[in-house]
Amino acid sequence: MGSGFEHAALAVFTTLAPMGAASFIALAYAFVAGKPDAETAKRLDRWTAVPAIVMVAGFVGAFMHLANPLNAFGVFAGVGSSPLSNEIVAGLVFAVAALVYWVLALAGKLSGGARNGFLVVLSVLALVFAVFCGLAYMMGTIPTWNTPLSIVQMVGYALAGGTVLGFCVVGLAHAEMPKGAPAVALALALVGVLVGAVGFGAQIAGLDAIRNIWGSAAALVPAIWGLFGTFAVCGIVAAGLTYAAGKKAFSPAFMIVACVVVAIGIFVARIGFYGLYMGVAL
Amino acid sequence: MLDTSMTLNRRTFVKATGALGALAAAGGVASSALFSGGAEPAFADGEEHIVWSHCHVNCGGACVLQCHVKDGELAYVESDNAGDASFGGVQARACLRGRSIRPWLGSADRLNYPMKRAQGTKRGDGQYERISWDEALDTIASEFTRIKEKYGNEAIFIQECSGVEQNIMMNNPFFRLFNLLGGEVTRYGSYSSASISFGAYPYVYGKSWGNRSFKTLQDDQLVVMFGFAPNDMRMAGDGPGYDLNVAREKKRVRIINIDPRRTETCTNLGAEWIPIVPGTDAALVAGLAHELIESNLVDLEFLHTYVTGFDEDTMPEDAKGKNASYYDYVMGTGYDKVEKTPAWASSITRIPEERIKRLAREIGEAKPCFICQGLGMQRHANGDNASRAVMALALMVGQVGKPGTTSGGTIGNGGIGLDSLPTGTNPVKTKIPQYLWPEAIRDGAKLTREHDGVQNADALKVGIKMLVNYGNNMMANQNGDINFTTDILRDESLCEFIVQYDVAWTDSCNWADIVLPDLTPQETYSLTAAGETNDVAGIRFGQPLYEPKFERREVYEVCGELARRLGVYDEYSAGGMTREDWCRKLYDELREDAGADYDLPTYDEGVAMGAFTYDIEPSAKVDPFIEDPVANPLKTATGKAQIFSPEIAEMAKTWKLDESEKNAITPIPTYVPGPDSAEDVTDEYPFQILDYHCKGTTHSTYAHNPVLNKITPFQAWINPIDAERMGIADLDRVRLTSAQGSMITQARVTNRVIPGVIVHPQGAWHRAPAEGDRTDEGSCTNTLTSRQRNPISKGTGQHSVIGMIEKVEG
């Protein structure tokens, strides 16, 4: 049992990778509702490097966590049985699909409906990935994690983080958005924060009922509600910043701050989550 | 060695034949190498081979160590896996300490070179510089000669050698050498058992008598143990703890353990624990006696036949008519006119009155009843009396001298008596009590027979001026009251020359003038008989695991070098015999003497086998004294077992007690709370602080082994009720303080200790500055203990401590 910080590399992974992936939801919106012209689309495609980098950074975190990353290809052996393999595969499926999308887009091979269709698929895959990120922690022998709330919160974090990051790309690309965009961004981000908070909060509220020989799960992370609050505040602040930035064409300066704020919030929540590790017995 | 009523069962001779099989598995080393018995066979690099040795420290055991050696290093240890592995079979399986010997052998604290105290520094400053063996030996030889010439041989003292106890060699080479040169003042008693051996057995039974091992236990019988912890301190796989475990299961014996702490015997084992206030056993026995008398459960016929002093009828003639019997003491007609009812005893022992009454009935009705004591109880102030009291209890119910019983004293052991290196004759006859060596340094000629128990002289002629410490950590770790002791050592005008010869840089080294690096028993030739902790008859043969490393040298050779310098080498070495020669010779002598009783292999066969073990079958015989007390009297003043001792009655008149000894000399084993007893606690010192011999160390030997420290840390046990009152949580850093000193340790909040008492293992390495407040960061309990000594035996009373526990931050 530790503070959760011993899993910091994993927290980096589960913060950044789903955030990067889910930013495609906002991108989908930007393309579907914003109907960018070719030039803007090109800029958007270039700035799509940002979510890609964020995702890669997340995967680097996952790699850092491994004691022997050289054997990493072996993870496919566990597909279907190991939730970790499933998670990695879900992430890779998304990554490969996103890469194909991006290459085609940069090469100008995507237009209109194809692009939009692709983006919708990627949005769905991003959420599926987030679901698998949560599923990876549902192990029968870890009662504190073994709850659908582990999934719910991951989906929420992905949506919150992804929305902010996605609109950051919009801002960086100076893409013109419809009038309702700030409200949409705000709504998406807040829904993410809400879902994340409900997932995490309900998990915390259930800790009292879980004990092992060392004591109650409620005692694992004494400041757990503080971490929850940090996430909620960061999430709302980032959503607010996004809305405010939206009024100024998603001003990149604001959006970068918003990205950092939301990432910090999610990271803090993830650290809390790992701190809640507790086995059935020992 | 304690008495034994054992016979050997020849059918159970077990050869430890694992060697060849295991070797085959380990890579097929030619078996002839094993039988060479001589120099270490040469093994190719990377080849693993087995070298047999044994663990031998002062736990009273010598467990088999089957050492897997590779590239000149110990790779790992197996123990005795030959013979009968079943529950009840005998295998000298090593305990956790023996199994963890590898980090001990390779410890960063090992001594590698001779050292001398740096010029201009004082003892305790800890400044040393490396010197050559020649310089070290020249210095020792010349100091010996100087001191002998200036003060006489009585000024030379060789400390006990408990660190290397199970061996034919021990520190005998020093005695052998010095005896050739006029001798040295010697000691009697021990830290272990001074009070029972010198304050109880001689006066109750004339000498140690009637002790049987747990192997004598009968089906469904009762065992009552006072402060005995065989699963903490007799831990070998063929030892008393194991025997008791086997009897509990196979013979369904019921065990009651009276102790301030829940010992390992009372954990999983399903033995009953009766918690008692430390130092109050004599009161408990008096309360039990009262109930036995009231319930007609005393064996009067037995008492009137075999025992002196239970009641008026059995008092010696000249002591009659004085209401001085034990009966009078108990029933309130004795000297103090206080009736020792169970209620009285319960107010002192804190054992409920009802439980005392029931215990009396259980003891009175059980036939046979095995009543025994450990040694912890007698290491308290007035341990002499407590020890005698428990013997009196066994006598009152007639449960001694026959199968299923012991003497009320310790338990017995079988074993093969193997002689150790002969030491010759010591021309100096004067002896001092072991415990009083610091006083003998400080006060010298002030130590007398009647006040300090000096033997064979009315007083010492001179204080100790040269101190040889081989295989002990007495100077700053194991002796009662370290601050007192080191104050004496620091003053070079008192003891002028000190040698510490050890394997590790313990704190005692910091108080020596010359420090010598020894080989451990596993690094040289060794031969030993199975000890008290191995309740079997057996011999273990030890061969060096590897060539000596650094400049470490073993004691026999080193004393030989001294002998050359002092001109007695030929006599010393009996014409050039080596350590290995002595092993062979002493074994051959044993084989000749014991050949009729045992089927012993030759020395070379033994070396190849590594060890052999005979099981022992308990004797079904009744002791001759019990069969016919007139024809076979005991060696006491009255020829009987004595609850009242005329010898002690005489001492009570003539001996002068130290002012600090609040204890008294009483002919019957009355309860006399000594100094620093439960009755003395104050607001400043509200707890009794008791130490004990824990599984994680053998005293200070092994106490720096990080593996053992991890799995059995040094912690102060405190009852949850006390912990709450003192604001202490489990694993808190705490300070223990007594009038003698202060130490830092870790708290363990546990139900395993009676409220009002803190228990802490002894043996941890003392780590404190020589000046200032001298707070010990090493958890060494002798920072807290006092110079309590017992009135009759002059043995240590260092378990009697009162003090304080407080949380410290950090």
Add this chain to the structure above:
Amino acid sequence: MTQYGFYFDATRCTGCKTCEAACRDYHDLPLDLTYRHVYELEGGTWIQAADGTWTTDSYTFYTSFACSHCDDPACTQVCPTGAMHKGDDGLVSVDTHRCIGCGYCELACPYGNPHVDRDKGHSVKCDGCASRVAAGEQPVCVEACSMRALEFGPVEKLNQGDGRAAVAPLPDPSVTTPNFYIKNCAAAQPSGSTSCVVANEAEVK
């Protein structure tokens, strides 16, 4: 397929930890790692009567355990690479060439057994002393126990005692179906009991 397992007689165990020490020595384990744990559990209370005397219903017991080489191992189920696997002898061990050191086995095992050794680059655990067993010998811990409280062998020949271990601090055997059989001592508390606490935290953590 053979299935090897352990049997532990808690009525014989004295908590001496020789089993653990021997395993540490044989496998040359670093200080902070052990394949065998000896947990000391205690519970109960002390009551002082009006006359100042003490009574207690407190109790102490030990549970010595290593990997239970479960029929339904949590560790293998979560392992992404299949490095954690059950051999033909039923012993569960790590294929060090496949392990990525993700630590999921460590998180999942309810017997606290596997541990990722970052220096070695893979997880390590009690393998039932497989190489000794293959050579017809007993595991080191079993041979070390001075009280003969530990046994090891094919489960069908093994002492079954009170059945698969269902004692604190271990999980209910339904969780992983451990091949760890136990004879309980009088003081034993069942799996999941909250009336006893770990008494030797510094030693086992």
